Amino acid sequence: MYHHRNFRLFWLASVASTIALQMQVVAVGWQIYQLTHSAFDLGMVGLAQFIPSLFLVFIVGHIADRYDRRRVSQVSLVIAGLSAVLLATGSIGDWLNRELIFIIVFLIGVGRAFNKPTMQALLPELMRPDELPRAVAGASSATQVAVIVGPALGGFLYVVSPVAVYLVSGGLFLVSALLLGQIQSIRRVPQKEKASLSSLFAGIAFIRSRPAVMGAISLDLFAVLLGGATALLPIYATDVLHVGAVGLGFLRSAPAVGALSVAFFLARRPLSKRVGRIMFIAVGCFGCATIIFGLSHNFWLSLVALTVLGAADMISVVVRSAFVQLQTPDAMRGRVSAVNSVFIGTSNQLGEFESGITAGWFGAMPAVLIGGIGTLLVVALWIRLFPALWQVDRIDIAPREENK
Template sequence: MEEATTRAGGPADGPLLANRDYLLFLVCRGCTMAAFQTMSVAVGWHVYVRTGDVLNLAYIGLFMFLPFLLLFLPAGLLADRVDRRLIIAGAAVLHAAAIAMTGLWLSSGRAEIWPVFAFLFLDGIAQAFLYPATQAMLPTLVSRKDFPRALAGMNTVTKTAHLGGPAAGGLLIALIDTGVYAVIAALYLLGSAAVYRIRADLSIRTSEPFGMQVLLGGFRHILRTRTVLAAISLDLLAVLLGSVMGLLPVVASDILEVGPEALGLMRATPAIGALIVGLALARYGLPGHAGRIFFAALAAFGLSIVVISVSTVFWVTILALAIYGGSDMISVFIRHTLVQLGTPDPLRGRVSAVNAVSINASNQIGDFRAGVMAAIVGAPAAIAIGGVATLAIAVAWAQLFPELPKMARL
């Protein structure tokens, strides 16, 4: 068996704001998420403006996701074998290096765009190791009793970064153009320094020999938990088919005819909706009928995508994006609660790695799917098809996993 320890006797109950390690963790999470969101706006804008080719937006998603697909199993196992603090700190430094090289190349004025994709692949490697270690680390810093509030706090910080990052990205592009990448790299380095200062003993002690069964431990745990399997797979497919974020530069530039500042606001708006819903969930929780709420959120998610596809009015698109983000937050809350509290600590890294593939497949490969379809049938049709497909998948999963819509409480 494997054992992960933080302190003798485990984390003690107490005010979260008095927990130094938890606060440092939040600083790291906020910095790395703000950096990632700012980078997404900057790279998408610079690549599309320089090339005018919508297919390059698809390649951005592809090259950022491929490392997840290739490395999620060893990354998850490493998070269950090595001090998670060191993994996060090292991955954040690698993020900073990849982003700095991206900025230097774009600042050089050279026409070739393929080096940007190479740097994004390196950035994806860093994210492949950072995500499972981050997700697995939080339950070891707080007591089980405090975990729901700690998770709500992390989600609030994350959504604040989702809100501020894109808006800051659009503004920084307008002010300093490619200098935005220096700011992004600095945020990653700050996050690395914060997590490195955590004092908890996060060393991993293991007596279980390495083997394929151990490597696939995360899959085995999820497959044994049918409700978790249904929730993760449904969320993956819904966002895979319904992703619109990668096409927002096209919507902003060609359909709504707005500039980078408006694009930054559009990228931030889903986080506004998610933040409002997240604060409500942290305060009140779910009122019961969790399964029905989950599917209602998926319906709102799909319908909001359809509205985005037909809107030519900026503020209508903004409202639809807010609903898009708020409904997705409900899914995230349900899934993370099921996964984190339903997984023993010795398996958390591997389960979080599988969950990372689900999340990043939903976003990065979803962006690739949307970009390819937009190149074939145009952006509005590609977005509309994704929204309708999302609704169809929700109906199908309600039939395949009838226990999920019947779930009363988490």
């Protein structure tokens, strides 16, 4: 698949934009905690990023299905780049405060609200259906490469200055937008039609009509929502493990190390049998790794737990992403991906908010343990609620009929 020019450009654009985003995550999290020393405020950072995706979900999906997906992603990356410039300017002028950081993070969330589902819908345009499982794993490897490099680079640059972090991330967002512009147009943009309530909400209707798809999306939603331990990494790095900003960068990178290893493996040897059961087992391992991390006071054990957590999550991501995309007709992919983004992608931010609130009430360690145990309970419940998902055998089979 890497011999496809369009896929290579897509892969490189994903790497650049994700490195930029992860650098921002480290810098903003560290900066807000230095300003307030509040677990609640760390959670509010996640909420500020989540709100745009929640309220724009139906508009995003409609736009992704009616306009050139490359251009939509480019505009969203420009918004993210301008937000990075604002953060850099505020850091230089020393006028950034808690409230202004939340406002700028909200703008970043607006960019992400458009970019993530649009990129998800763009990928199937570049590959044949039988190539998509490998392509999803390959695209996920791009994300994980960036998640490894981004936090570590952000941590090192933050030691120099938060301004350096924000300027470099802004430049990378611009590079990503330019790379997307080089992808050749391979999709005929449908004739624009007036938006209606039925077209805006078609993504929800489609997901509800497919129990296995609904089960896959909602399982990851609740697992990520409850397992948002990474939001509390600044607290663990500072107060539990005592490893500072550089250690925080490595802790944020650890899940990506495990995820990247699995992504490279699945890109070469995609899962072919009993993928539904494998996904449930992977989410269960995610919950167990979260519990181990929550109990750990040892830096190396914490790194191992986070690595296993990332590996288990990647198995779930590849199975769910390929399965949902292959079960969705192209004309619906933007709207379904937008709903999926709220259910899955932005549940990371909502999970950070939940973790911050829980940590503010009970402390960091109880918050992580509650999340891990809750994930295991969700796995057991979802096996009973969605037997069709448990019984899914293969993911490389397209739907039998179109749903327009």
